[in-house]
Amino acid sequence: xxxxxxxxxxxxxxxxxxxxxxxxxxxxxxxxxxxxxxxxxxxxxxxxxxxxxxxxxxxxxxxxxxxxxxxxxxxxxxxxxxxxxxxxxxxxxxxxxxxxxx
Numbered sequence: 001x002x003x004x005x006x007x008x009x010x011x012x013x014x015x016x017x018x019x020x021x022x023x024x025x026x027x028x029x030x031x032x033x034x035x036x037x038x039x040x041x042x043x044x045x046x047x048x049x050x051x052x053x054x055x056x057x058x059x060x061x062x063x064x065x066x067x068x069x070x071x072x073x074x075x076x077x078x079x080x081x082x083x084x085x086x087x088x089x090x091x092x093x094x095x096x097x098x099x100x101x102x
Contacts, residue, residue, distance in 0.1 A: 007037050010044040010078075017050055017057030025057075029064040033073060041073035044100065048079030058091060065096045076100050 011032050014021045033043055045064075053061075068075045076098040080088070088094040 007040045008042045008044065009036060010046055012046045012048075013050045015049055016052040017047075017060065018052065018054040019056040022056045022060040026060045026063055030067050033064065033068050033071060033075075036071070036073055039072040041068075041071065042076060043068060043073065044076045044078050046078045047081070047084065048101075050079075050084070051081070053084050053087065058087060058093060061088075062093060062096070065093075069096075074098060 009032055011029055014025060017025060029043070029045070033041065036043065045061075065075050075096075078100045080099060080101075085094070085099075088097070
């Protein structure tokens with residue numbers, strides 16, 4: 001986790017984002033979002049090292065995005081694999097995020 005600007009932060013997702021990791025991931029990301037200024041925050045979610053995302057992981061991404069949207073903040077996905085990008089497009093979740101480095 002590294003901060004690049006007071007209204008921007010980066011959070012690294014786990015290697016596997018799924019059933020066993022979703023609760024911790026969701027809690028940590030929401031805690032991080034809550035440190036950003038409401039209406040001006042931007043969280044860069046680094047998925048570069050994430051190699052496996054299942055439906056529970058997609059659900060966790062959707063929930064953290066909803067929390068950010070409720071605070072009028074933005075989540076940017078960084079380093080999204082082709083497989084994850086396909087899943088996000090297939091489920092139309094790609095419309096909820098900004099992408100960087102893909």
